[in-house]
Amino acid sequence: MYSTPRPISRQLPVPTSVGSTAPTSTTTTTTTTGTGTSGISANRKIPTTIATTTSTATTTTATTTTTAAGASTPASNSTLKSVSPSSVEHSSTTITSISRPVSPGTSNGLAVPSSPSIAATATASTANTSSSTAASGSKTENVTVTVRIRPFSNSELKVAGGLADVWDVLDDEHSKIGYADDYAVSARRAPVEYIYDHALTGSNNEEIYNSSVRDLVQSAMEGYNGTVFAYGQTSSGKTYSGNETQPGITPRAVEDIFKYIRENPDREFLLRVSYLEIYNESIRDLLSPEAIDLRIHEDRRAASNEERRKEGAFINKSLLTLGTVISKLTEEKGAHIPYRDSKLTRILQSSLNGSARVSVICTISPSVVNVEESHNTLKFAARVKKVVTKAQTNQVMDDKALLEKYRREISELKAQLTVTATSEGATGTSSGRVGGGAGVDGKQQAELSNLLEKERMRHEEQMVEMNMVRNALKKRIDHLTKLILTSQSVGTVASAPEMPAARYTVETSADGTVREFPKEIESRLAMKDAVAKEMQQELESQQEKVNLMKQTLERIASGQTVDINKTLSRVKQHDPSREKLRNEKRATVMNTHETKPMNGVNGADVAALKARPQGNGGVGDRQSTLVKSSSLSSIQGAGDDDDLMDTPWNREELQNLRKAKFELEIIVREKDKKLEDMVAFEDSDELRSMIIEMEEQREKIVTMDEEREVFKRTIRELELKHQSSSFADSSSSLAAAAARIRELEATVQKEQQLRMKEQRLRLEEHNRNMGRIASLEAELNHMRSELYVHNLAAFS
Numbered sequence: 013m014y015s016t017p018r019p020i021s022r023q024l025p026v027p028t029s030v031g032s033t034a035p036t037s038t039t040t041t042t043t044t045t046g047t048g049t050s051g052i053s054a055n056r057k058i059p060t061t062i063a064t065t066t067s068t069a070t071t072t073t074a075t076t077t078t079t080a081a082g083a084s085t086p087a088s089n090s091t092l093k094s095v096s097p098s099s100v101e102h103s104s105t106t107i108t109s110i111s112r113p114v115s116p117g118t119s120n121g122l123a124v125p126s127s128p129s130i131a132a133t134a135t136a137s138t139a140n141t142s143s144s145t146a147a148s149g150s151k152t153e154n155v156t157v158t159v160r161i162r163p164f165s166n167s168e169l170k171v172a173g174g175l176a177d178v179w180d181v182l183d184d185e186h187s188k189i190g191y192a193d194d195y196a197v198s199a200r201r202a203p204v205e206y207i208y209d210h211a212l213t214g215s216n217n218e219e220i221y222n223s224s225v226r227d228l229v230q231s232a233m234e235g236y237n238g239t240v241f242a243y244g245q246t247s248s249g250k251t252y253s254g255n256e257t258q259p260g261i262t263p264r265a266v267e268d269i270f271k272y273i274r275e276n277p278d279r280e281f282l283l284r285v286s287y288l289e290i291y292n293e294s295i296r297d298l299l300s301p302e303a304i305d306l307r308i309h310e311d312r313r314a315a316s317n318e319e320r321r322k323e324g325a326f327i328n329k330s331l332l333t334l335g336t337v338i339s340k341l342t343e344e345k346g347a348h349i350p351y352r353d354s355k356l357t358r359i360l361q362s363s364l365n366g367s368a369r370v371s372v373i374c375t376i377s378p379s380v381v382n383v384e385e386s387h388n389t390l391k392f393a394a395r396v397k398k399v400v401t402k403a404q405t406n407q408v409m410d411d412k413a414l415l416e417k418y419r420r421e422i423s424e425l426k427a428q429l430t431v432t433a434t435s436e437g438a439t440g441t442s443s444g445r446v447g448g449g450a451g452v453d454g455k456q457q458a459e460l461s462n463l464l465e466k467e468r469m470r471h472e473e474q475m476v477e478m479n480m481v482r483n484a485l486k487k488r489i490d491h492l493t494k495l496i497l498t499s500q501s502v503g504t505v506a507s508a509p510e511m512p513a514a515r516y517t518v519e520t521s522a523d524g525t526v527r528e529f530p531k532e533i534e535s536r537l538a539m540k541d542a543v544a545k546e547m548q549q550e551l552e553s554q555q556e557k558v559n560l561m562k563q564t565l566e567r568i569a570s571g572q573t574v575d576i577n578k579t580l581s582r583v584k585q586h587d588p589s590r591e592k593l594r595n596e597k598r599a600t601v602m603n604t605h606e607t608k609p610m611n612g613v614n615g616a617d618v619a620a621l622k623a624r625p626q627g628n629g630g631v632g633d634r635q636s637t638l639v640k641s642s643s644l645s646s647i648q649g650a651g652d653d654d655d656l657m658d659t660p661w662n663r664e665e666l667q668n669l670r671k672a673k674f675e676l677e678i679i680v681r682e683k684d685k686k687l688e689d690m691v692a693f694e695d696s697d698e699l700r701s702m703i704i705e706m707e708e709q710r711e712k713i714v715t716m717d718e719e720r721e722v723f724k725r726t727i728r729e730l731e732l733k734h735q736s737s738s739f740a741d742s743s744s745s746l747a748a749a750a751a752r753i754r755e756l757e758a759t760v761q762k763e764q765q766l767r768m769k770e771q772r773l774r775l776e777e778h779n780r781n782m783g784r785i786a787s788l789e790a791e792l793n794h795m796r797s798e799l800y801v802h803n804l805a806a807f808s
């Protein structure tokens with residue numbers, strides 16, 4: 013993790029940035045800048061930038077990040093897209109050191125490098141995929157400024173008057189620096205005073221780390237960008253790394269990052285380191301093989317005056333631009349900040365533009381020989397102190413995506429291993445079967461032996477080849493697995509809580525076979541299966557209900573007596589837990605991150621997965637894994653293996669599917685409402701009174717028919733009587749009887765018309781109900797097919 017700067021000669025400033033993001037990203041940068049003998053533009057310095065970026069990723073939000081090294085720094089800036097049901101934490105640490113060589117022909121009496129300018133940037137990042145969320149928000153604060161006056165160097169001690177301290181810490185709070193009393197008197201200088209956050213002397217690196225860097229590293233791991241930036245004259249102590257017992261701020265920062273990882277066992281981290289150089293305004297990745305070229309510069313690292321002037325101009329360009337940027341940041345509100353005028357300011361842009369917590373460490377010499385240069389540094393520090401930053405937790409996706417990529421790659425490799433192992437087994441089996449049969453003669457036996465030998469050799473070659481492939485794959489898996497750091501992999505602390513169960517538990521046995529399927533996928537499949545079954549049951553019960561209602565209406569229409577209460581209770585029997593199911597579905601849609609297809613998806617794929625033996629490490633495992641892999645690919649149609657991984661794409665897809673499912677459920681609810689209306693109609697007083705009225709009418713008609721028959725019989729009897737009696741006596745009775753008959757016939761006719769009308773109305777109502785049922789059935793079929801398609805997509 014530690015990236016030791018390559019033999020860069022005379023590094024003056026050392027910036028370091030440490031950052032972490034939860035749903036946000038944090039970057040901490042430390043930069044050291046050397047100043048020369050006559051101000052920023054005239055000094056000989058070697059700019060060096062070392063940037064370290066740490067990032068942690070959680071599993072909720074999708075974001076992008078820019079590391080402290082800035083967008084223009086290829087090795088330290090990356091933006092990847094991923095999912096999640098996940099958010100991402102990202103933290104980064106950047107260490108930057110900038111030094112300037114003394115300009116040609118100039119000497120300040122100190123050891124002056126004659127090497128070109130160098131800038132190096134190292135970036136480390138960690139990704140965390142736990143669902144934990146770091147504190148998010150923003151911190152508005154001024155840049156933290158610390159000034160340290162280093163002890164006299166040997167060369168300074170040799171210089172006349174060098175023993176007199178020019179600068180001193182003026183207060184007990186260690187915040188004020190000014191001329192030392194003796195110097196002010198002897199040099200007849202007017203008193204000057206600068207107030208910073210911390211004013212330190214001596215060599216205690218722990219003290220400077222604790223006061224200027226530690227909190228920032230902590231914030232970085234919690235999601236804020238952070239930058240530690242060291243600035244100072246050549247040899248003023250920017251890169252002073254002390255010794256083993258007094259390590260510098262970079263190792264201390266890295267130590268704290270790992271401590272944080274150890275103390276957060278519920279998170280996974282991916283550390284990335286980049287190490288860059290700015291040289292003559294061009295940037296190099298020092299971790300690439302070309303970095304070896306640095307030694308050539310170091311050994312020149314006899315350059316002509318012209319070359320030195322050119323280098324000096326480039327170095328000064330960076331320092332000058334840095335000064336301009338700081339000045340504009342503090343003095344001209346809303347002014348254009350010329351970050352892009354130099355590589356250094358471009359690298360530091362993400363730190364200086366206000367989105368990071370920034371700590372500037374300025375280093376000065378105590379000697380009178382450097383008094384002007386030190387004074388310039390103090391002025392710079394005072395200017396920087398005015399810069400206000402608003403560090404924010406930024407959401408990052410890149411490390412999350414990286415982690416997912418690694419996981420996916422591991423899965424793919426394991427699948428390949430499985431295939432290799434399977435075909436290896438098959439090869440062994442087939443070769444074992446070769447042999448002579450009954451009735452084979454000597455010649456045939458020889459031919460068979462020959463064939464067998466050839467086959468055996470071919471299989472051996474294949475096995476060697478497959479072993480090589482498998483070993484390579486295993487090596488790659490081991491490598492990728494090692495990249496994902498957890499508190500366990502970096503060592504545990506006594507107080508660390510127990511590691512939670514991993515989200516993915518794909519295990520590989522010694523022979524490379526997959527022993528266990530990812531728990532998350534298993535549980536997701538089980539959930540899908542359960543919901544699919546529930547939906548299937550619901551649809552079936554609704555179908556039954558429709559059938560019952562259809563039968564009931566047909567019976568009503570055909571004039572049969574219907575026991576409405578019995579019918580309703582039968583309908584309810586077919587739908588006993590519909591409400592419960594609906595509530596569960598709603599809860600599933602609204603509350604879960606998982607996708608639960610409704611019905612029609614738990615086909616061969618799920619069956620194959622469910623039928624798979626658990627964790628026995630045998631062929632069954634491998635086969636079922638392969639079944640899952642191939643069948644899901646075929647359903648998905650895309651052929652990639654993102655199927656059940658927790659990626660941003662899948663999260664988006666799952667969101668879409670949940671939305672579609674939710675919409676479908678609304679349609680189902682509407683349909684249910686219609687069906688319920690129909691059931692309610694059956695149970696309504698309106699229908700009851702209609703049926704009762706119809707029954708009464710029918711009884712009336714029967715009664716009237718009977719009356720009619722009675723009257724007919726009476727008329728016949730009267731006619732007979734008439735034949736036997738005198739016409740005159742009976743004529744009046746006959747007339748009366750005829751009138752009565754006409755009256756009765758009119759009544760019957762009227763009743764018949766009424767009955768026919770009611771029957772017609774009933775028929776029309778029946779037809780209407782049949783139409784409604786038909787359209788509901790059509791709706792149901794349509795929905796079923798739609799659900800089937802969506803479930804297929806959700807399942808895949």
Ligand SMILES: Nc1ncnc2c1ncn2[C@@H]1O[C@H](COP(=O)(O)OP(=O)(O)OP(=O)(O)O)[C@@H](O)[C@H]1O
Pocket residue numbers: 021022023024025026044045046058110111112161162163165214215216244245246247248249250251252253375
């Ligand atoms: N606080 C300190 N205590 C003791 N020695 C120090 C301290 N700071 C710096 N030195 C010593 O001073 C010399 C120069 O320090 P250093 O290399 O850190 O300066 P620098 O600012 O990084 O220089 P450059 O910009 O040229 O790289 C080294 O020998 C270093 O050991």
